[in-house]
Amino acid sequence: MQNDIINTVRNELKLNSSAAVRLSAKKFFKEEAKHYGVKSAVVGEIAAKSFRDVESFGKKEIFSLCEELFMSDYSEEAYVASDWAYRLRKDFKPEDFKIFERWINSYINNWAKCDTFCNHTVGAFVELYPKYLKDLTIWAKSENRWVRRASAVTLILPARHGKFLKDVFEIADLLLTDQDDMVQKGYGWMLKAASEAHQREVFQYVMKNKKAMPRTALRYAIEKMPQALRKSAMVK
Numbered sequence: 533m534q535n536d537i538i539n540t541v542r543n544e545l546k547l548n549s550s551a552a553v554r555l556s557a558k559k560f561f562k563e564e565a566k567h568y569g570v571k572s573a574v575v576g577e578i579a580a581k582s583f584r585d586v587e588s589f590g591k592k593e594i595f596s597l598c599e600e601l602f603m604s605d606y607s608e609e610a611y612v613a614s615d616w617a618y619r620l621r622k623d624f625k626p627e628d629f630k631i632f633e634r635w636i637n638s639y640i641n642n643w644a645k646c647d648t649f650c651n652h653t654v655g656a657f658v659e660l661y662p663k664y665l666k667d668l669t670i671w672a673k674s675e676n677r678w679v680r681r682a683s684a685v686t687l688i689l690p691a692r693h694g695k696f697l698k699d700v701f702e703i704a705d706l707l708l709t710d711q712d713d714m715v716q717k718g719y720g721w722m723l724k725a726a727s728e729a730h731q732r733e734v735f736q737y738v739m740k741n742k743k744a745m746p747r748t749a750l751r752y753a754i755e756k757m758p759q760a761l762r763k764s765a766m767v768k
Contacts, residue, residue: 537585538600544578545570545608557607565642566606575608579615586616591623595631602639610639614649621656629657629664636671640678643714650686659690665699672706680707681718688722694729701737709744720752727756738765 545568554569570578586594594616601613617632632654640646658664671683683703690696700722707719727734738745738753742765745753754762 537582537597540585541578541582541601541609541612542604544582545575545606548574548578560644561642563642565644566604568606568608570608572611575611576615579612582612583616583619587619591620594620595628599635599639602635605639605641607642607644610645611648614645614653617649618652618656621653621660624657624660626661626664629661629667632657633667633671636679636682637676640682642678643681643717646678646681646718647685650682651688654682654686655689658686659695662696665696668699668703669706672703677712677714680710680712680715683707684715684719684722688725691722691726692728697726697730697733700726704737704741708741708749709746711746713746713748716746716749717752720749723749723753724755727753731757731761735761735765 548570549568551569553571554567557567557569558565586597589597598613598617601609632649635649636646636654640649658668668683668686671679674680674683684707687696687700687703691700704719704723707715710716710719723734723737734753735757738750742750750765754765757765
């Protein structure tokens with residue numbers, strides 16, 4: 533049964549793939565990334581449709597299917613896995629954190645997989661169980677660039693709603709001078725999200741740290757601020 537479901541997902545992706553989309557997708561990645569070549573909206577439709585075939589299963593069984601999808605290394609399959617996991621958010625338990633952490637360490641190898649999984653699934657988890665925010669500070673010190681990015685992008689949606697500002701700044705402090713541009717963009721995006729609810733505090737943080745903050749992170753952080761504030765922040 534499980535193999536049938538996975539094969540059905542893969543066949544749907546293959547049927548909806550195109551060489552043009554596959555070629556276009558490669559332009560967005562510096563590292564090698566595997567794609568069927570399916571438009572994001574269509575992948576979302578396939579994920580939603582296929583979830584109906586598994587929603588009666590237990591969480592453990594669905595997570596097992598998610599892992600099998602992640603293991604393929606295809607970006608579209610990772611999207612389906614992330615979508616299915618997020619749909620189970622009402623059933624998340626503290627012990628699920630170790631599963632999510634293992635998936636990040638084992639299967640997340642580009643910005644798209646990182647953001648799709650962490651923005652929603654892991655972000656929803658830490659909103660339910662804020663005590664795990666401390667684990668994000670451990671991720672921020674990882675040698676793995678995607679784990680470091682995950683520490684920031686996990687907080688995008690909560691930060692946008694005004695939550696966890698103290699933790700946002702703690703993560704930003706840890707990543708402040710990171711030399712990896714994917715990490716810089718990740719924590720800059722986190723600060724930008726936080727600025728939607730806490731513009732003054734984020735602006736003060738940027739002004740305090742702008743001499744040390746890479747320009748990439750700074751530009752992301754101030755992107756949604758008024759022009760006058762952006763201009764002030766960009767002055768060296």
